[in-house]
Amino acid sequence: YFDDHLSEEEVDFICGTYYVRTDGNLEKVSWWPRPQSWVTSGLNVGFWSSTCESWFKRRLENIRAGVSRNRKS
Numbered sequence: 001y002f003d004d005h006l007s008e009e010e011v012d013f014i015c016g017t018y019y020v021r022t023d024g025n026l027e028k029v030s031w032w033p034r035p036q037s038w039v040t041s042g043l044n045v046g047f048w049s050s051t052c053e054s055w056f057k058r059r060l061e062n063i064r065a066g067v068s069r070n071r072k073s
Helices: 010-014 035-040 050-065
Strands: 017-020 026-029
Touching: 010 017
Parallel strands: none
Antiparallel strands: 017 026
């Protein structure tokens, strides 16, 4: 059996998605961009470019340093 698509749960796991309560509402946030955000970003050029790699490394360093915040999903 072969499946070309990730389930929503798999995407949530890969992107580090979780929920936070803000002003009485649950907000879905993630540490990494979800697929739709990636597709519409300027980084989606059809392959993993050196610009993508630089972005990834910078984002990871900022997360580890406590500089970056989670992103709204």
